[in-house]
Amino acid sequence: MEDAQGGLIADSSPQAIVSARTFTPVTAKFLLENWARLQEVSAPVFEIKARVDDDFYVGPADLADLQALSESGDRQNYVVPTHWLAPNKSAQVSLGWDRDPFFVRWRALLEMMPEERVKNFRQKRLEFETKIREERDPVARAKLIAAVTETAFLVNKACMSLEKTRLDQVDHDLVHETILVIQSVLSTIEESQLASSLLLTLRSLSTGQTVDHVVRVFATASAFLLYLRKLHSNHLVARMRSTFAQVYKPYYRRLLPRVSDGALTADNLVRLRGISMDEVREFSLGILLHDLGKTMDLAYFEGPQAYDAARVRQHVLLGSGLFLRTYGQKYEAARYIIGDHHNYLFHPDGYGLTRWDRSRGGGAAKKPECCVGATLEGFQSGETLTFLPIEVCAVVDVYDALTDPYRTYQKARDPQGAVGLMTEEFVAQGKMDPVIFDLFVGFLKAMGIDLPQLGFEERQASRTPWN
Ligand SMILES: [Fe+2]
Ligand SMILES: [Fe+2]
Structure with missing residues (x-):
């Protein structure tokens, strides 16, 4: 009853x-x-x-x-x-929604009762865990990861509502299952050989624009977080300290002109620390759901004129609100990833939850003195311009949007074109952190993507300044 x-x-x-x-x-x-x-x-x-x-x-x-x-x-x-x-x-036939596997699956989910959706989700996770243990072919493994990630995103989207006043067993099961899927996928990605073939294979799979993007950003950013974890235990901070003044300091002087010269140090400006696996899981949860607030039909049914900036901007507030209703305040880092992945270091072109909160509550408590913070609290108080997982999501998100072959409003760029544009339009403009960006370029190279752009290691070795 x-x-x-x-x-x-x-x-x-x-x-x-x-x-x-x-x-x-x-x-x-x-x-x-x-x-x-x-x-x-x-x-x-x-x-x-x-x-x-x-x-x-x-x-x-x-x-x-x-x-x-x-x-x-x-x-x-x-x-x-x-x-x-x-x-x-003939217009009906050419539209293709009647045959598109994504729309058929999405519609099937909407027709289920919420408890059926979560039951179905659990079955898919168990099937994934069985199959991934047996499957050795990297392409087939990547397909299994893409399918279970897509299911996780769609079931979350189908089950969430802003009108919920109380949580029930279905919500608890949904949260539990989502965390278990993330855990299973992360341990699969951790097998380092898979990460590069996974990322390459995901480029060639397509089940619909919004979901493809979500699956790719989740897999790429999770692999990037695992890569950062490894680098950290490999003396990343010490290596950065040795060249920081020459390579990155001039950039941060422009970005944070109020910070005194003596405080423009590696340790103060980019607070990299070891990330625990529990944190990677929470960050990956936020990344999986980062575009939760996007409407499903917008890009699906409409042509280039569908790109409506005001509507697009709302997705971060809607998404973080939906997330809060179902996940509560246990995963605040994830909620802020959803709400602030377009914040872009508070550049006027960015937008999001924190700005919206501040515009209603009288601004930030502190003045910024650091770019990439190690804690969410530092970001909330205004002390830091971003928080590591928010920046990771922002960088991967922009890269994926630029290289996405299915966007109706723009032509896809190759990886070289995408990092080139990000350098000029994002990092050089003060919308992205140069250290995290260089680390991301280094990560792409480690994944086998051929890029002329300097990655973190090369920039360190050559002592080439960011300018
Ligand atoms: Fe977004
Ligand atoms: Fe996105």
């Missing part, structure tokens, strides 16, 4: 946002008359929960509810894709 009640409560809340530019409202009566045809082509059909400007907040449409409503069903409470209604049948 309680389960069913919990399910109904969670299920009545909106679970996706679709655009009025691509979906058209219809009545229950219309849907019933056309139900078989819609089902035949797996057309996405949703019940409208609310309309805000150009967006419909929707949940799955249920046939039983429709039948109950059909007598009085003259109100347009449902939406179907506008293309489906178009008289030109």
Whole structure:
């Protein structure tokens, strides 16, 4: 009884946002008359929960509810894709949503009760753990990782709602299963040989733009965090100290002009410390869910005109809010990764949760004196411009967006073009930390990507200043 009640409560809340530019409202009566045809082509059909400007907040449409409503069903409470209604049948075929495996899976998830989704998720994790133990082929292993990561992201997205007032067993199970998936994937990535073939293979897999990006950023950033962990135990800090004044200090003098010359030291400006595996797990959780607040249909259904800056900016606030409702305050670093992965060291082009909080609460408690902090508290107080995992997510996120072959609003760059653009448009402009960026370039090279750009090791060895 309680389960069913919990399910109904969670299920009545909106679970996706679709655009009025691509979906058209219809009545229950219309849907019933056309139900078989819609089902035949797996057309996405949703019940409208609310309309805000150009967006419909929707949940799955249920046939039983429709039948109950059909007598009085003259109100347009449902939406179907506008293309489906178009008289030109060929438009439906060319749109392709009826065959796209991603949309079919996403729709199937929305149609399940929340407890079914989590049960299904647990099964997928157990299958993954069995298969990955037996599978030796690196490409097949990468595919298994991509599939289970995609499931983790989609189930989280499907189960979360801002309207939740209390957490139930399904939420606890969701959090637990997500952490277990992250743990399993991290231990698979840790086998160093896999990381490079994993990253290369992920480039060639595609199940839909948002999810591809999420899977790649999660795998790349997790592998990068594990790489940093290894470097740290390999005297990273000592090596940086020896060349810091020559290589990086002029950069930080410009970035933090109020900091006195004596305080512009390696130890003070980039506070790298050992990261525990528990921390890597929490950081990876935030990275997996970093774009939780992005709508699923935006890039999927729309062309280049779909890139709407204001809508895109909202995703960090929506995502961190959704995360807080389900995960609570136990994983604050993860919440801040979601909320601040576009903060870009407080450059005017950046945006996010901390700025939004500060604009409502009178600003930061402290003046910045460090670029990359070792703790979340330092970032929250204003003492540091960023926090290591937030910066890791930001760097990997931008790199992936620039090299993503499926973005509708821009042409993909090759790795060389992407790091070149990041150097000029992000690091040189004071939007990204140069040490973390150099470490990332070094990581890409270690993963077998051929780049002329100096990585951390080379910059140290050649003592080439950042300018
Ligand atoms: Fe984002
Ligand atoms: Fe992203």
